[in-house]
Amino acid sequence: MYEAYWKLKEKPFRNTPDPKFFFNSTQHEDALLKLTYAAAESMGAAMLTGVFGCGKTLIGQALLRDLGPERYRLAFINTPLLSSPELLRSIVRNLKSTELPSKMSELMSDSLLEILQDVLINNMRDGKETVIIIDEAHIIKDDNIFETLRLLLNFQLQDKFLLTLFLFGQPELKDKINNYKQLEQRIALRCHLDRFGEKETAQYILHRMKVAGREDQVFTPDAVKIIFEKTGGIPRRINHLCDLSLLTGFGRKAQNIDRTIIERSTKEFGE
Ligand SMILES: Nc1ncnc2c1ncn2[C@@H]1O[C@H](COP(=O)(O)OP(=O)(O)OP(=O)(O)O)[C@@H](O)[C@H]1O
Ligand SMILES: [Mg+2]
Known part of the structure; x- marks a missing residue:
């Protein structure tokens, strides 16, 4: 509406996580660098915390842009308020390009973990790194979900993690994760976004x-x-x-x- 008046090509302050507008502040640049490093080096899990509206989801979108399909297969989960089977199904659907078993909706966690393991091994054979981003992880309430996330990090081959797990959330995520020591110990890298x-x-x-x-x-x-x-x-x-x-x-x-x-x-x- 006001773009022409202000000689703008488009609206500059749309509240969407569009990486085109990414501003490389010291902390955003640092977070993006660390997370990219964690993915490239298959470090297991990394956590990004930050107050609301400081750019966590935007960093996720920037990673989707930067970690290209030549080397990475990515799953971006933005509704972690799911049951464990629903979460696994959502991850498999995000990662698997081929047809899923027709009765997929009836599969329970064990079978889904087996399917996921096959997907991960196939990705590795294809020379691709698998990255799973769980946005809004601070809203997870169900202990089973944290247990499922921990199980994902058990997928290893010759001491190499078969996937990199990114947990993004508001600052209370730190306390939640601290209650799950086995998961907490596997978080190899942490970054935080604060207000400008x-x-x-x-x-x-x-x-x-x-x-x-x-x-x-x-x-x-x-x-x-x-x-x-x-x-x-x-x-x-x-x-x-x-x-x-x-x-x-x-x-x-x-x-x-x-x-x-x-x-x-x-x-x-x-x-
Ligand atoms: N470094 C940045 N460069 C450009 N825009 C940014 C930056 N950081 C945040 N923004 C903008 O601020 C808005 C809020 O960012 P975003 O949705 O990523 O926040 P969030 O941390 O995920 O918030 P919430 O905790 O509420 O989910 C978006 O429109 C986003 O584009
Ligand atoms: Mg967000």
């Missing part, structure tokens, strides 16, 4: 505007300061407020986004 500081908030806004087609500074330093204060440096909240500000600025025929525009927009920023 003020300087990063400014760079983030500039970056997203640039990707959307506008190179010069539209948001004044004063405006950025208030955006940081109002959003606490959480990317999802920054996106929301910046989007509203561009709309307000468009409505008022503003030349740039200054303090006044942000203050007007925050009235509608009811998070």
Whole structure:
């Protein structure tokens, strides 16, 4: 709606985990590097925690983009509130390109684990690494699911893990995993995403505007300061407020986004 007015090719602050807009902040770059390393070296399991709206799902999408099909087979599970057989079925469906047994929906965990093992061994024979990403893992309540995840890490051949398991979730995931020592001990690598500081908030806004087609500074330093204060440096909240500000600025025929525009927009920023 306001794109043409602001000379943008597209909306810069859409709240979707689109890797095209990925901003390489130190912590995001670090997380992506570590997770890529964990997958490349078949390190078993890795955990990414972070407060809501700080980019965990986006990192998952960036991994799907970066870990290409020449070397990796990936499963991305974003609804871990499943039973163990449902979770396994979902993983097998994500990984297996060929036809599944017709009675798949009736299979229980043991048979599914056997099918999964075959899939993993076939992937290895094809020279592919298998990566399973479980997003929103902090909402897992069922102990059986953690037990199933632990069993997945038992799939090894000559001391090499047949899969890499990534667990993504909000900070309470750490405490949950700590209660499952056998799983916890297998987490070879941990990374964490936090809110941005003020300087990063400014760079983030500039970056997203640039990707959307506008190179010069539209948001004044004063405006950025208030955006940081109002959003606490959480990317999802920054996106929301910046989007509203561009709309307000468009409505008022503003030349740039200054303090006044942000203050007007925050009235509608009811998070
Ligand atoms: N480094 C970044 N570069 C570009 N956009 C980002 C970055 N980090 C977060 N975002 C944006 O912020 C929004 C929220 O990110 P995302 O959905 O990945 O958060 P999350 O950590 O998965 O949150 P939740 O815990 O609620 O699931 C998305 O629109 C995403 O594109
Ligand atoms: Mg998420």
